[in-house]
Amino acid sequence: MLKKGTKPDGAFAESVQKSFGGFDAFKDQFTSAATLLFGSGWTWVVVHNGGLDVWEHAYYLKYQNRRPEYIAAFFEVINWETVNHNHEIALSA
Numbered sequence: 198m199l200k201k202g203t204k205p206d207g208a209f210a211e212s213v214q215k216s217f218g219g220f221d222a223f224k225d226q227f228t229s230a231a232t233l234l235f236g237s238g239w240t241w242v243v244v245h246n247g248g249l250d251v252w253e254h255a256y257y258l259k260y261q262n263r264r265p266e267y268i269a270a271f272f273e274v275i276n277w278e279t280v281n282h283n284h285e286i287a288l289s290a
Contacts, residue, residue, distance in 0.1 A: 200276030207281040
């Protein structure tokens with residue numbers, strides 16, 4: 198799932214545009230949800246019902262209490278081709 202420096206495209210990008218009005222709005226909403234999650238847990242992007250691991254074990258050694266920095270780094274390594282592929286599979290289910 199990791200691939201630096203890419204942007205979403207294909208069906209996933211179309212869904213993001215339709216649902217959020219664009220990638221920046223999606224990223225802002227996802228970042229807000231993950232940052233504001235009380236305590237520890239997960240933030241997910243799903244087609245039906247329903248991420249990002251924000252339990253302390255996922256980020257504390259490198260980022261300590263700087264959860265927003267961890268979330269920003271997460272967006273830098275996403276392989277959007279894989280996201281789009283998985284999204285297309287989910288849409289066809």
